[in-house]
Amino acid sequence: GVHHIAYETDDIEGDLERIKSMGIEAIDQKPRPGLEGTLVAFFHPKSCGGVLTELVWYDKYWHKKYGKSFITTIKHLIMLHACRGQRERI
Numbered sequence: 001g002v003h004h005i006a007y008e009t010d011d012i013e014g015d016l017e018r019i020k021s022m023g024i025e026a027i028d029q030k031p032r033p034g035l036e037g038t039l040v041a042f043f044h045p046k047s048c049g050g051v052l053t054e055l056v057w058y059d060k061y062w063h064k065k066y067g068k069s070f071i072t073t074i075k076h077l078i079m080l081h082a083c084r085g086q087r088e089r090i
Contacts, residue, residue, distance in 0.1 A: 004052035012057040016041045
């Protein structure tokens with residue numbers, strides 16, 4: 001099965017705060033160092049449809065050193081708030 005889903009972001013601090021403000025439970029309250037110079041932040045599966053969800057930021061040199069990211073660009077994300085029955089576009 002799926003272990004987790006990662007979304008690449010250019011503004012990890014801003015996106016983390018925006019998603020938390022929507023009531024999504026963050027495991028990381030602020031971005032932390034990930035592998036090879038990345039910053040990461042995770043959201044609890046119980047707030048994300050049962051899937052561990054990650055935001056990841058790469059510095060501007062990461063792609064030059066390691067090549068193209070394996071993460072597909074996401075144009076938009078619809079998160080369902082089960083408790084409110086609302087949809088939020090982020």
